[in-house]
Amino acid sequence: MRTKAVSLLQELTDAHSVPGHEDEVRAIFVDELEDCGELSTDRNGSVFCESTGDGPRVLVAGHMDEVGFMVQNITTDGFIQFVPLGGWWEHSLLSQRVEILTRSGGKILGVVSSRPPHLLAEAQRRQVMTIDQMFIDVGAESRREVMDEIGISLGDPIAPCSVFTPMAREDYFMAKAFDNRVGMAGVIQAGQILTRSTLPNRLILCGTVQEEVGLRGAKTAAAFSHPDVAIILEGPPADDTPGFSRADCQGRLGGGVQIRLFDPSAIANPRLAGLAIDVARAEGIPHQVTVRRSGGTDAGSFHLANNGVPCIVLGVPARYIHSHNSIIDLNDYLNMITLIIALVRRLDRETVDGLSEYL
Numbered sequence: 001m002r003t004k005a006v007s008l009l010q011e012l013t014d015a016h017s018v019p020g021h022e023d024e025v026r027a028i029f030v031d032e033l034e035d036c037g038e039l040s041t042d043r044n045g046s047v048f049c050e051s052t053g054d055g056p057r058v059l060v061a062g063h064m065d066e067v068g069f070m071v072q073n074i075t076t077d078g079f080i081q082f083v084p085l086g087g088w089w090e091h092s093l094l095s096q097r098v099e100i101l102t103r104s105g106g107k108i109l110g111v112v113s114s115r116p117p118h119l120l121a122e123a124q125r126r127q128v129m130t131i132d133q134m135f136i137d138v139g140a141e142s143r144r145e146v147m148d149e150i151g152i153s154l155g156d157p158i159a160p161c162s163v164f165t166p167m168a169r170e171d172y173f174m175a176k177a178f179d180n181r182v183g184m185a186g187v188i189q190a191g192q193i194l195t196r197s198t199l200p201n202r203l204i205l206c207g208t209v210q211e212e213v214g215l216r217g218a219k220t221a222a223a224f225s226h227p228d229v230a231i232i233l234e235g236p237p238a239d240d241t242p243g244f245s246r247a248d249c250q251g252r253l254g255g256g257v258q259i260r261l262f263d264p265s266a267i268a269n270p271r272l273a274g275l276a277i278d279v280a281r282a283e284g285i286p287h288q289v290t291v292r293r294s295g296g297t298d299a300g301s302f303h304l305a306n307n308g309v310p311c312i313v314l315g316v317p318a319r320y321i322h323s324h325n326s327i328i329d330l331n332d333y334l335n336m337i338t339l340i341i342a343l344v345r346r347l348d349r350e351t352v353d354g355l356s357e358y359l
C-alpha cells in the first residue's frame with residue numbers, strides 16, 4: 001500500500017490540473033479505475049466509477065483541481081498577465097515557476113516577475129503586490145512571439161511548477177497540489193482495494209471539477225450520481241507550524257486522518273461523523289477531529305444536493321497548501337485509506353437509512 005501510495009501521489013501532484021482544465025488528473029483516474037467499475041462523466045467533466053453492488057449509493061469523492069491561474073492578457077512586449085483560479089496569497093507568488101498549458105498541449109515554463117530589492121523604493125518593499133500588478137515572463141520579446149511562435153493564447157491554464165520530493169524525515173513529502181491530490185489518490189487507492197471484495201453497498205468513486213473556484217463541480221456531480229451518503233476526501237491546511245498554538249492544533253502532521261465536523265460550508269451529518277469516529281477508535285486508526293473556523297470543501301455543495309446528502313469530510317493535513325510547496329506525512333494518508341475502507345464496509349442499507357431517519 002505504501003509503495004503504491006508514493007507512486008500515485010507523485011503522478012498526481014506532477015499533473016497539471018487547474019479548475020476547468022482537469023484533463024490530466026481525470027486521465028489518471030480513468031487509467032487506474034477502469035477495471036473497478038463503470039466509468040462515466042457529467043457534462044462539466046466530473047468523473048465517476050460505479051461498482052455493480054446492491055445497496056445504498058455510497059459516494060467517495062475528491063476534487064481533481066488545484067489552485068492555479070489563467071492567461072488574462074499578453075502585453076505588446078511579450079509579458080503575460082494572469083487571473084487567479086482559486087485562492088492565493090500574493091506573498092507566495094513572486095519569483096515562482098509556473099507552467100502554461102497551450103492549446104496544442106505544450107507546457108511552457110515561465111516565472112512570476114519579481115523586482116530585485118535594488119530597484120524597489122523603501123515603501124514598495126513593505127507592500128504586498130496584488131496579482132493584477134504581476135506578470136509572467138516566458139522569455140519572449142513580443143506579443144506576436146508569445147502567441148504565434150510559443151503558442152500561448154488568452155485563456156490558457158497555468159499551474160504552479162514544482163517537483164514531488166521526499167524529505168529528509170522518513171514519510172515526509174513535499175510537492176505542489178497536495179490539496180487535493182491526497183484526496184484523489186485516496187479515492188483511487190481505497191477504491192481499488194474496496195472493489196476487490198463484496199460490499200454491502202454500491203460504491204461510486206468520483207473526481208469533481210472546479211472545487212477551488214467555489215465548490216462548483218460537486219453540484220452537478222451530486223445531481224448526476226444521486227448518492228445516499230458521501231465521504232469527501234481533502235488535503236486541508238495543517239496548523240502545526242510556528243504562530244499556531246501547538247496545544248490547540250487540529251491538523252498536525254503525523255496526527256492521523258482528520259475528521260472534519262464543521263466549517264462554514266458544511267456541518268457534518270452527526271450520525272455519520274459519530275460512526276467515523278467510532279470506527280477509527282474501534283480499529284485503532286490514528287485520527288484528529290477538527291472544527292474549522294474558516295475554509296470549505298465539496299461537502300458544502302454535496303450536502304445541499306437533491307433531497308440532501310449526509311456527508312463527512314476526511315482529510316490529510318498538509319502544510320503550506322495553496323502554494324508551490326506543501327508538505328504531508330504519508331502516515332496520515334495511509335490512515336485515511338484505512339478509515340475509508342473500514343467505514344465504507346459498514347455502510348449497509350440499515351446504517352445509511354439510519355443517517356437520515358428523522359421520524
Ligand SMILES: [Zn+2]
Binds near residue numbers: 179
Ligand atoms: Zn481542497
